[in-house]
Amino acid sequence: MTEPGTLTHGAGGALYISVDAEAYRIEAEDAKNLLFYGRVIPITLERSRTTPGGILVSEIVIEGHAAMNASGRAVMLHTRVGSYIIPLVSFQRVTRGEAISAPLFPLLPEVGL
Template sequence: MNPEPGKISICGDDSLRIEAGGMRLFITTEDVKSLIFYGRVVPISKSVCRTGEGGITESLLSIGGHAAMNAGGKAVTFFTTNGHYILPLISLQRVARGEAVSAPLFPLETDAPEERK
């Protein structure tokens, strides 16, 4: 069985955790609602921990991509720094409502034309 290229699951605070391309990303609860109900483009955030001077661990928050509804309104596309993924809207809704534990992300292929011989 091939491993999933990524998956999306719900966290304890109702935010969505995205594991894709070896990165752990998340979408906040407010942004999940904006994406599902209004179709707005929302940021995908990542938390980076680093040890600063004096051994103090700092947690930095940065944007690792964005999520948007596709033109037909039937799927959500995730554009991250490590790749692009697509997920059916119904799967995202089921995970966000807690009906499903997780859902697999599917890699989104580029529209680049193939070289012709």
């Protein structure tokens, strides 16, 4: 079962998603594109690795996406570790910095009958 997560407001208006010891990020400009234009936006993760020559390399990779749900009242977040939903009002409050964080609710896969 998918563990609950948290959406947090960060420096420069970026949003951080904490789930299963992973720290995903949504850029401030991407959050605006989601809220104002309804666009699907990327969820990224910063990974660090050491090359065979001993050089530390940091790279940003897309690990999922966020989109409005069909009703327009919630935001769905899909990551490698699971899918989550957050009410639009909570997402907006965290994006504006009115709330420091908000819980994410796991989306359970539909079970065939």
